[in-house]
Amino acid sequence: MxxxxxxxxxxxxxxxxxxxxxxxxxxxxxxxxxxxxxxxxxxxxxxxxxxxxxxxxxxxxxxxxxxxxxxxxxxxxxxxxxxxxxxxxxxxxxxxxxxxxxxxxxxxxxxxxxxxxxxxxxxxxxxxxxxxxxxxxxxxxxxxxxxxxxxxxxxxxxxxxxxxxxxxxxxxxxxxAGVGEMAGRFELPIPLEIERQVSQALEPLGRYIALNLDGGDDERKLTLEKGGEICQILIERYSLPVVLIASPAGEAKAAALAARFPTATLPELPRSIHHSGAIVKGAELLVSPDTSVVHVASAYDRPVVAFYSKQLGLWLPQSTRQSVVVKPGDVNALSAAELIAALDDIDASAEEQSRT
Missing domain, CATH: 3.40.50 (Rossmann fold)
Incomplete structure (x- = not known):
């Protein structure tokens, strides 16, 4: 020492x-x-x-x-x-x-x-x-x-x-400690007025996929190029619109990505954790680096594909349908094949659920 x-x-x-x-x-x-x-x-x-x-x-x-x-x-x-x-x-x-x-x-x-x-x-x-x-x-x-x-x-x-x-x-x-028996779940209460605001803004899209580009530090931030690659795969695979989630710091990058794809959109909504949470709550699937919106997906049991820059068992998703890809040091090392494999896992679990 x-x-x-x-x-x-x-x-x-x-x-x-x-x-x-x-x-x-x-x-x-x-x-x-x-x-x-x-x-x-x-x-x-x-x-x-x-x-x-x-x-x-x-x-x-x-x-x-x-x-x-x-x-x-x-x-x-x-x-x-x-x-x-x-x-x-x-x-x-x-x-x-x-x-x-x-x-x-x-x-x-x-x-x-x-x-x-x-x-x-x-x-x-x-x-x-x-x-x-x-x-x-x-x-x-x-x-x-x-x-x-x-x-x-x-x-x-x-x-x-x-x-x-x-x-x-x-x-x-x-x-x-004798305080009480509770389920061990992440939680994010979302004010009803925010849920309504987000629902009204996204209603014309119908079903959608949520994509978040940024985590809390540089090794958990997707570049514009990697985000475009992921967005392309999601659109081709599911034929659903992609709704981008952004913090104020990541808004310019998300807007640049939305401009590249006719079916990708960055909603004109406040950039708050509750607005992002409401987007995740209504999504068919969340794709994101390891960050708070992954835990929102856990809170509302939404399917999630998450990219981690290190193995973090303490902070893994709790969603019933989830797939995690670990890319040590930089999530941008994610390959198209790894993303497709993760999506295959998510879709296979959905089919298994439908049979039970």
């Missing part, structure tokens, strides 16, 4: 020691307030819904979700269900992390339960949990801090280590 890594590890241990405290465990039936701390990416946020739904099932009166500003929209529909949603810039904004914990305590008094959902035994979680000082805490990051409930995370930790789907790990933890 390098000197820098040793110093970093010693620093992390010090802040863990400094922020640790003795919890005051209580029966889950007595829990009236809970915080779910998940200032992470869109996919991480969608994966935590088994924890939130278990708290709702338990009848916890006050549920607060602390999200990153980037992913706050994932949880915004929960406000209509009485869930309080707050946000910080990101998990490394340590000053804001501590301020958020103090603000929650000032507004609600001591919190009964904190669900630390960053999945990492890192400084952000230590600062938040150690400042909030809830009566008890749950996690499966592997932290050794004594403020976390012992033993209840053992099964979730083992599942995580064996790369089972993250939502299933959350479901296992909430079950073993």
């Amino acid at each position: 390098s000197r820098r890594r040793i110093e970093r590890e010693l620093g992390r241990r010090f802040i863990s020691w400094r922020h640790d405290y003795t919890p005051a465990p209580m029966p889950m039936d007595a829990v009236k307030s809970a915080v779910v701390y998940v200032p992470k990416a869109l996919g991480d946020s969608m994966a935590t819904f088994p924890a939130i739904r278990a708290l709702q099932q338990r009848g916890v009166e006050k549920i607060i979700v602390v999200a990153s500003r980037h992913a706050e929209a994932v949880f915004s529909p929960l406000r209509d269900e009485g869930v309080e949603v707050r946000s910080i810039p990101h998990d490394r904004a340590y000053r804001e992390v501590k301020q958020m914990a103090r603000s929650i305590n000032a507004d609600h008094g001591r919190i009964d339960l904190c669900v630390e959902a960053t999945l990492r035994d890192a400084s952000s979680a230590v600062y938040f949990v150690g400042t909030l000082k809830a009566r008890m805490n749950l996690q499966f990051s592997g932290s050794k801090m004594k403020c976390y409930l012992p033993k209840v995370s053992d099964r979730a930790l083992a599942m995580y280590a064996s790369e089972e789907s993250v939502p299933r790990c959350w479901a296992a933890l909430m079950s073993d």
Whole structure:
């Protein structure tokens, strides 16, 4: 281990020691307030819904979700269900992390339960949990801090280590902690008005395939040329229109691709996770690099062909009909033959379903 890594590890241990405290465990039936701390990416946020739904099932009166500003929209529909949603810039904004914990305590008094959902035994979680000082805490990051409930995370930790789907790990933890029994699924609630807006915009197309070009980093972004190759194969194979999904950053590339194909379209809709989610929910098939819309397909059990730049068992699709192609280092190494084979798998599973 390098000197820098040793110093970093010693620093992390010090802040863990400094922020640790003795919890005051209580029966889950007595829990009236809970915080779910998940200032992470869109996919991480969608994966935590088994924890939130278990708290709702338990009848916890006050549920607060602390999200990153980037992913706050994932949880915004929960406000209509009485869930309080707050946000910080990101998990490394340590000053804001501590301020958020103090603000929650000032507004609600001591919190009964904190669900630390960053999945990492890192400084952000230590600062938040150690400042909030809830009566008890749950996690499966592997932290050794004594403020976390012992033993209840053992099964979730083992599942995580064996790369089972993250939502299933959350479901296992909430079950073993006695909070509630929930299905381990990704979730993205979509506001009804957005569903209607997207449905009206796409109704003239009839059945369609959704194609997304971009993941979260460069090795998960399809080039315009590779996107064109994929689009051509999809149109020739299915004779269906292709609806392109784009973030604001990828809009120009998607528009350039749509201009190349008469039956490809980039809808004139806001570029939000909920609008993208509604497109995926109505699609016959999603084709995409590894990114949040793959988890949306899982949430609504839509068929998906996904391209991964590394093997990520924790984040694989949960859709009944799915095919994953792993291209180490760069999804643009995908060949036409590999795409066709993945589509063959999807179509074969559809035929098998129709016979059962």
